[in-house]
Amino acid sequence: MSRDLSNIIIWSKNKPGVFFRILWLFRRKRFNIESATVGHTEVPGITRFTITVTGDKDQVRNMCKQVHKLIDIVRVEDVPDEKLVSRELAMMKVGVKDKEEKAEILRVLEHFRARVMNMTKDSLVIEVTGSEEKIDAFYENMKDFQIIEFVRAGRTALYK
Amino acid sequence: MNTKFHRLKEGDKVQGAEIVCECLVRQGIKIIFGYPGGANIPIYDALYRYPSLHHVLVRHEQGAAHAAEGYAWATGNVGVCFTTSGPGATNLVTGLADAMLDSVPLVCITGQVPSGLIGTDAFQETDVVGVTLPVTKHNYLITRPEEIVSVIHEAFYIASHGRPGPVLIDIAKDAQTGYAVFHYPRQQDYLKEKVKMKATDDEVVKITNLLNSAQKPLIVAGHGMLLSGDGKTLLAIAEKQDIPVTLTQLGLSTIPTNHRLYMGMPGMHGNVAANRAPNQCDVLLAVGMRFHDRVTGEVANYAPQAKIIHIDIDPSEIGKNVKPYLGVVGDAKTVLEQILPRLKSKKNQEWLSQFTAWKNEEKVKVFDKELKSKKLKSAQVVEMLSEETNNSATIVADVGQNQMYAARYYSYRSYNSHFTSGGLGTMGFALPAGMGAKSGDPEREVWIVIGDGGIQMTLQELATIVQEKLDLKIALLNNNYLGMVRQWQELFYKGNYSEVKLKNPNFQKLCEGFGIPSLKVTNQNDVRKAIRKARKTKGPYLVEFIVEAEENVFPMIPAGAGLDGMIVCKEDMKK
Numbered sequence: 057m058s059r060d061l062s063n064i065i066i067w068s069k070n071k072p073g074v075f076f077r078i079l080w081l082f083r084r085k086r087f088n089i090e091s092a093t094v095g096h097t098e099v100p101g102i103t104r105f106t107i108t109v110t111g112d113k114d115q116v117r118n119m120c121k122q123v124h125k126l127i128d129i130v131r132v133e134d135v136p137d138e139k140l141v142s143r144e145l146a147m148m149k150v151g152v153k154d155k156e157e158k159a160e161i162l163r164v165l166e167h168f169r170a171r172v173m174n175m176t177k178d179s180l181v182i183e184v185t186g187s188e189e190k191i192d193a194f195y196e197n198m199k200d201f202q203i204i205e206f207v208r209a210g211r212t213a214l215y216k
Numbered sequence: 217m218n219t220k221f222h223r224l225k226e227g228d229k230v231q232g233a234e235i236v237c238e239c240l241v242r243q244g245i246k247i248i249f250g251y252p253g254g255a256n257i258p259i260y261d262a263l264y265r266y267p268s269l270h271h272v273l274v275r276h277e278q279g280a281a282h283a284a285e286g287y288a289w290a291t292g293n294v295g296v297c298f299t300t301s302g303p304g305a306t307n308l309v310t311g312l313a314d315a316m317l318d319s320v321p322l323v324c325i326t327g328q329v330p331s332g333l334i335g336t337d338a339f340q341e342t343d344v345v346g347v348t349l350p351v352t353k354h355n356y357l358i359t360r361p362e363e364i365v366s367v368i369h370e371a372f373y374i375a376s377h378g379r380p381g382p383v384l385i386d387i388a389k390d391a392q393t394g395y396a397v398f399h400y401p402r403q404q405d406y407l408k409e410k411v412k413m414k415a416t417d418d419e420v421v422k423i424t425n426l427l428n429s430a431q432k433p434l435i436v437a438g439h440g441m442l443l444s445g446d447g448k449t450l451l452a453i454a455e456k457q458d459i460p461v462t463l464t465q466l467g468l469s470t471i472p473t474n475h476r477l478y479m480g481m482p483g484m485h486g487n488v489a490a491n492r493a494p495n496q497c498d499v500l501l502a503v504g505m506r507f508h509d510r511v512t513g514e515v516a517n518y519a520p521q522a523k524i525i526h527i528d529i530d531p532s533e534i535g536k537n538v539k540p541y542l543g544v545v546g547d548a549k550t551v552l553e554q555i556l557p558r559l560k561s562k563k564n565q566e567w568l569s570q571f572t573a574w575k576n577e578e579k580v581k582v583f584d585k586e587l588k589s590k591k592l593k594s595a596q597v598v599e600m601l602s603e604e605t606n607n608s609a610t611i612v613a614d615v616g617q618n619q620m621y622a623a624r625y626y627s628y629r630s631y632n633s634h635f636t637s638g639g640l641g642t643m644g645f646a647l648p649a650g651m652g653a654k655s656g657d658p659e660r661e662v663w664i665v666i667g668d669g670g671i672q673m674t675l676q677e678l679a680t681i682v683q684e685k686l687d688l689k690i691a692l693l694n695n696n697y698l699g700m701v702r703q704w705q706e707l708f709y710k711g712n713y714s715e716v717k718l719k720n721p722n723f724q725k726l727c728e729g730f731g732i733p734s735l736k737v738t739n740q741n742d743v744r745k746a747i748r749k750a751r752k753t754k755g756p757y758l759v760e761f762i763v764e765a766e767e768n769v770f771p772m773i774p775a776g777a778g779l780d781g782m783i784v785c786k787e788d789m790k791k
Contacts, residue, residue, distance in 0.1 A: 077349065121532035124531070125410070125532055127407075
């Protein structure tokens, strides 16, 4: 994942089709979305999107104005990294051969403060949160094991 | 509010379809352009009980959309369309896209299959909200009758406020037939947070300082200026400081063409002065325009030396195409009114004399050649039309060469008297749009200027014109070619005329079939006579002018070239 990311935070009315309208506009302006998270906020009826894109900063600025024109959008901001605390959640299912390997995996998990969410005889489901870099590093460290599934939820962020 | 035509009282429990009609009446709507079908029959049934809503039965839904655009343009009100689901709605798409690019306020109400069938690929079902999302300012799907009142109220507000645009409301059939209690909403500001009308004090000071200290100022005004209400403020500013004014194609008729400070239209086929000036001025005041590629040519070479002040009501236009020295979000007229009292009076003879030279160059190289030619030229037809109509008719121009001749050779004297499809360039626009303009404002003398290609794209609306008994005149410039494409092929594609020759119908017989009187003109001597005959005849009239087949519109900035690449006339090209 490229590090030259813009954080676009969007507040919208919680109406059907809003996400579609936003995604359509990003596609129309030829932005490739790196990650997008969406959910309810402290204000009832208001949905918050955190969308990361790579691209020319001027174009990102114009993109934000275009997004703001959408009727259901309440507020849009292009926020620099230093003003945000951001996190990403990732989950991984990994196969376990024997006790020895399990212990090895658990040592990696401890290092990354990852948690085991489900454990069976021959697999673990792991949750890890942190910056994208941390999750990249976590993945690198787990590559030697048998990764069955891996999913990243995308960046979400709050103002400092 | 005039309550004469209201049929419903607060608290009445009625069908959704009736609420639709009642809302339109309360929005002040008198004319609807539409076409009935299976999914909007309930609305047409309700319409039957609303004699104050005059319905124009078009022959194709695209015609409804363009007619509504013409209506909106002529009246300043929101144009309204009714169509059915599926093909009825998809036929609107071109018109919506046209209105979107040219900022024309429309509310289009489409019928949708019953809500239980949505998503099942039912008969005449299309995902209309999905299809029209990219070509509308906003759109809605209504599945319950209770939603109708507030959505229509909001839709009209959105269509007409800020930068205007088309809004579509898709109403499921069961929401039309279901019952709801009627409560009309109070007026509210739906776009409160989004529309900034005035410049801040700081911005006003900055604009004024720039203009007060400018040596070679230039104004480029566009559709936003026209939409914001009048050209007087613009003219007052220009006159106070002797600033030359150019008007983009959609800004034409904002100020009179014969005014001493009017320097023409910039752009691909614009006037010499209007295309030379941007690269020589020191301050460029761009107001209510968007630096369209047809206006700027290659954008990197557009006015690089100038301090550009860009005033527009749409924040996303500021810096989108051209990066201004000063960008100001606001309504064109409102901002100009703010700066006018702060401007000091100035004379600018030297700078203006430069324009006289440019104008003279165009006169010698272009106008004289076109207007004094022995062959019948489109330019001559439009010029004579201008004279015969006292320069005060409303010209609804189609797309292509005819559009450029209409823009360049008619001398617009009355405010808001030129309509065309500028952004989308929709061939076939003019016939229905002219029809809509005449329906909305019967006092206007409306002339449609159209080519033989364009007229055949929406030809069926001739029947609507007859059915509506519209006193509407059509100047058909027939060169038996798709002229603009042929011109490009001649100039840039080695004269390979690929698929531009038209074997046309006999337009006289065609008109006869529709019941429209017509004349065919093949030489210069008959032009005025024919125009007079058309003007004297009450009702629709078509004059077919057989113009020189291979004429070219000049000047021309080839696609992709900068303003300095302007070719003034064909002889210049060979050099």
